[in-house]
Amino acid sequence: MSVNVRVNDLDEALASCAKGDRAALREIYDREAGQLIALAQRIVRRRELAEEVVQEAFIRIWTHAHQYKADRGSARGWIYAIVRNRALNLLRDGRREYTVENMDALREDGQADEVMAAWQKLDRASRLYECLAALDDVKRRGILMAYVEGYSHGEIAGRLRIPLGTTKSWIRRALSALRECLA
Amino acid sequence: MTYERTSIPDLADEYVLGLMEAADAVEIEAAMERDAELRAAVAASRERFLPLDATVEPVVAGANLWQKIEASLPLHTDTANPVENASANDNSRNGWRVAAISAIAASVILAVGLVYSLTRSVDPLVVAVLINEAGDVQAVVEDFGNEDARIRLLADFDVPADKTIQVWTLPSREMGPVSLGLVDGVNGAHLGGAELPKPRESQLYEITLEQTGGSPTGRPTGPILAKGFAKRSR
Known part of the structure; x- marks a missing residue:
């Protein structure tokens, strides 16, 4: 690479x-x-x-x-x-929606894989890896879903089955923890 | 957009992750142009997450994608003195004002379009006003249903010799975008009546720049020149 x-x-x-x-x-x-x-x-x-x-x-x-x-x-x-x-x-613009039906079917395997693959391939020696690893599993997953796959707050909340308001506030806290860790 | 200085790092991260509403993201892009602290925060946030972009397995980029890119590049003079700079980000300082003015302009055009169509023997089922990224009205599509559709261009398009403007609609997600035809004349065109479901309220119409003869894939491949949603004529 x-x-x-x-x-x-x-x-x-x-x-x-x-x-x-x-x-x-x-x-x-x-x-x-x-x-x-x-x-x-x-x-x-x-x-x-x-x-x-x-x-x-x-x-x-x-x-x-x-x-x-x-x-x-x-x-x-x-x-x-x-x-x-x-x-x-x-x-x-809604164009990914063409594949939403398929995506939902594949959610458990295909979708999780993209996030997991990114996480597993992330350079272990990088500070980002270290700092993401320090987060709870669910917070790390939320941040990776947003960055890696472009999910919105609403989509993350839906997929992780967490209320929207809660999702927004813990993502914000997780991002702040990441900044502190990477500073 | 007004924001507290202390919220700049939060905003920068949410912008970079793509967690903002589109309108807020546009406001942030405008604010970045004048706020060095915000600009620096966004740059720092990008760098923090950049290692995640290195985790994808590169694919082989075909030569034809480069050909498409090269064919749609504006001329050098446009780069030195960018006319095409009127993208959503660049005039977003006036984002809401532009949106409001375009909305008014669109309504006026729509009204004119409706009056025009009312005075004719056959009424279109829907009328769509197509707007470009900067919010300027570019064209009006009248869709009569199965028989035909008509497009009227309301702006000058710079169409290279080997390109053509193609008109598309999205009847449903399942069908995906469907070509309504090519624009040959300067002012507008009659489009062929493809076998499509009846056009509905809020159906998407758009025009893209495609190679002569139309998109080779049957789906839009070129840059979107303008788009808009249908209104049922009443």
């Missing part, structure tokens, strides 16, 4: 995109598209929707590259956030 290597190159590639250099966008595509499609697919489920998300995201990266500055975090974080946001927007 090429994550975390040549990070500075992404900065340079974005700067070149801002100047209208298509080869730089192609470079970002060659290096990141496979990962980004998979990331989007984890949220929107269907490969063709994931590709649509990535297509829109690359157009946005191209038109907004001039806005990227170091005070917006790493170039990778900025690019990945664009893909995540496009995928979440698509969910809000």
